[in-house]
Amino acid sequence: MSKHLIAADHLKRALDGRQPKIGIILGSGLGDLADQIEDPVYLPYDQIENFPMSTVAGHSGRFVIGSLGGQQVICMQGRLHSYEGFDYSDLALPIRAMRAVGVEMLFISNAAGSMTTEMPQGSLMVISDHVNWSGFNPLIGANDDNVGPRFVDMGNAYDRDLRAQLHEVAGGMGVVLHEGVYFWYTGPNFETPAEIRAFRMLGADAVGMSTVPECIAAVHCGMKVVAVSAITNLAAGMDVTQTLSHEHTLAQSATISDRFCRLVTAFVAAQG
Template sequence: MENLLEKIKQSATYIESKLSKKPRIGLILGSGLGELADEVEQSVKIQYEEIPNFPVSTVEGHEGQLVLGQLHGQDVIAMQGRFHYYEGYTMQEVTFPVRVMKQLGVELLIVTNACGGMNKDFNPGDLMIITDHLNMTGSNPLIGSNVEELGPRFPDMSHAYTPEYISFVEEIAKKHKINIQKGVYAGVTGPTYMSGAELIMLRKLGGDVIGMSTVPEVIVARHASMKVIGISCVTDMAIGEEISGITHAEVVEVANRTKPTFIKLIKEIVSQVEL
């Protein structure tokens, strides 16, 4: 994406023109979780196509708008629908909204997703705190010339998911009797669901769940020195030796079933997190 910094500032300026307060928390709402944005108070909704330089979401179950306002007393900006590499966008386009969030003043990114469970101890409907990730996409959103104003040439990813927030989310879940897992998210490009041999390989490499998003956004968030919380909803089991096939409709159905618990957890995190 040419003139990246200029485009980021153009998008941020347009969004700022519709705001009275700067958001401090950014939310990327995955499949089935878009309804959380409907609970944002004093909300301003901006369709992606209205925003200069923004891509447009093409995936079923993704609304395709920014929602800005207050959630449990915190100033937030929520992406109701995200962008994916498999849609044909570049990695820079996929992660562009995260850059804009940073420009707007966001300090903490909470990223959510629907995923397949490779860990045999997991079950459909489980929520999982992401402790780390495997970037198996074969690409990286930071490839190309680096803009020093956006972040360092060689950012450290050893703690991509902010350690103190991992413990914090665990405590929140325990307090509200929400059963929660912890593990490693393996990020792939999609749009195909993985073969049995691929799933076995990724599990042996250390992956607990697998999905087609999140990793690019987190890389850019950390490049921009944002703090990160990642939470996955296990919508199906992806055990290589036992796979029987899965459809996107089935993924959305399980995500919708888990939605009330997931929304409750995110709301409690937003209301109690210290920035």
């Protein structure tokens, strides 16, 4: 049996008859949203056979199942990153498992660096598109036609209708929501100033070390995707007084967390 189907069996047992249509992936420092899920059921990754374990500070490493904004959700409180040494196919595993138990829409979040001064530290950005020049892709290898097609269209990877809904919700709450292109940088080192200058010329607005493989995997298996970046810093070279670190990322994410949680909860509620 495929690893994602084994994981799906564990999820089904934890769901105990619930049928969530919404999946959520929480980025660095944004795990507080999972603590707001009502009637939670927890499924730690280490209780799932052959499931990779998140090793990064700020990522709890568990599924949280319950109600958010009146809707049933499956939330990943802690994600997997390529720089942790996982096979790229493993990055698709939790997404495919969620799809196998009926999830239709995936909300992805991350902490990111801004490459434009018009979107400073503390901003929220809905992702309109991404750039993947990493040379890696979670779909490389044998294709499982039961999961998705060999070749998949990415022209509307970050669903335009869901983005419009998110802007409408943000506007109604008085939350400023930027929109831009996300550049996937595998890490774990932060980018160099020269790399940031190159990424900006390629049309990117924010940079981070996640999200893109998850989006690709979700679109491949038929999910609609919406994604938000919490801007924790200006990218390398844009503020010479600032030294980038994961500790800084977590600290700045914490200052954005309340606004992020309110926005996501209201958006999820609007899906009813």
